[in-house]
Structure formats: C-alpha cells, structure tokens
Amino acid sequence: MSTQTTGFDRRAAVTRSLLGWGVVAGPFYILVGLTLALTRPGFRLSEHALSLLMLGEWGWMQRANLILTGLMVLAAALGFQRAIRNGRGLATAVLLDVYGACLILSAIFPPDPVPGFPPGSEGGVASTSGILHLVFGAIGFLALAVAAFAYAGWCRSIGERGRASLAIGLGAVVVIGFFGGAAFAMIPLGVLLLWLSVLAGLLWLALASAHVYGWSPHPVRAQRAATV
Secondary structure (H helix, E strand, C coil), X not given: CEEEEEEECHHHHHHHHHHHHHHHHHHHHHHHHHHHHHXXXXXCCCCXXXXXXXXXXXXXXXXXXXXXXXXXXXXXXXXXXXXXXXXHXXXXXXXXXXXXXXXXXXXXXXXXXXXXXXXXCCCCCCCHHHHHHHHHHXXXXXXXXXXXXXXXXXXXXXXXXXXXXXXXXXXXXXXXXXXXXXXCCXXXXXXXXXXXXXXXXHHHHHHHHHHHHHXXXXXXXXXXXXXX
C-alpha cells in the first residue's frame, strides 16, 4: 500500500521568490516616483523626467527609489537564470543584470539640472555626472529591450506565440520611447516618450516574471511513500 506525502523543494521556492521581485519592481518605482513628483515644489510631470527628482534637497529619496528598484531587478534576473536553464534564459538574466546595474549607476550619477528644476536652476551646464547618467540610461534601456526580445524567443520555443509577440512589441516601445525621448528631451513630447518607455519596460518585466513564476515548478510537491 502507498500513500502520498508532500515534500518541500527549497530551490523552487527561492526561484519563485526571486521572480516575485520582478512583479513588484515596476509598481514600486512608479508609486514612489509619482508620490515624489506630486509633492516636490517646482516639479512638473508634463515637462520633467522622473530622474530629475534626484536633484535638490530631497533628491536622496528618488536615488533610493532607483537603487531599490535596481536591486529588485537583479533579484528577478537571478530568478530567470534559475528557472530557464538554457541559452535564452541566461541571455534574459544577463541583460536584466545589466539593466539593474544601470539603474543603480544612474542613481549614483544623477542628471544635470534643467531650467526651472530644481527651483531657481537655469540649466544648460553639462557635467561628467550628467553625461554618465545618460550613458547608463541608454545602456540600461537597450538591455531591457533586448531582454524582452530574448524572452520572446524562449516563449516561441515553448509555443507561447502570443506572449512572444507582446514581448517584442513592448521591447520595441522601450527602444523607440527612450531614444525618441532623448531626442525631444526639451519639450513635453520627449517626456511623454520617456514615460512610454519606462512603463512598457516595467510592464514587460512584471508580465514576464509572473509568467515564469507560474511556469516554474511549485515548491510543494507530492511524493509517493510506501507504508505497510
């Protein structure tokens, strides 16, 4: 005679926990960023990118927001690596590592002031920190988009063509939005494009993390045990 017992797979539990941070990262960043944007004097959502919140007296709060979000992305990247053990999984994980690292580096090297923000600033001065902020931003968003494309390839390999198409679309919005936003940075259109890039990238990360979370083995598994 045999009965079923349950076993706990610690590795599967850790993997799912890491992937969960990919779902949390986007809402956390947006919620904190919008809260700061609506409470900082002189900040206008229609004209200023969220990264400018790193400047001024309370700038440390947005820096902390960016660093914490970057750490969540790095955790999710490890989850992807543990869950998808093939070339596409590794590529997605490595690219997310680059994105997470660039978020942290962008917080370490804040952007340059612009006319009107922080209040009283005239802008127009390019610093090493401001240039590095733009470089890390470009590398990070490009890595995020390519991560979405790598994930799309994995989705196709398991027959998830709908998810693959969505990932490709969101990845394309990330690239077009970021570089379009950089090109039109001084007008509201540029800010709108940057917002589209950020939202598309974080939406893809959340959807992909949730998908791989559900696809991964459940940590509680049934086992057969012999009894007399």
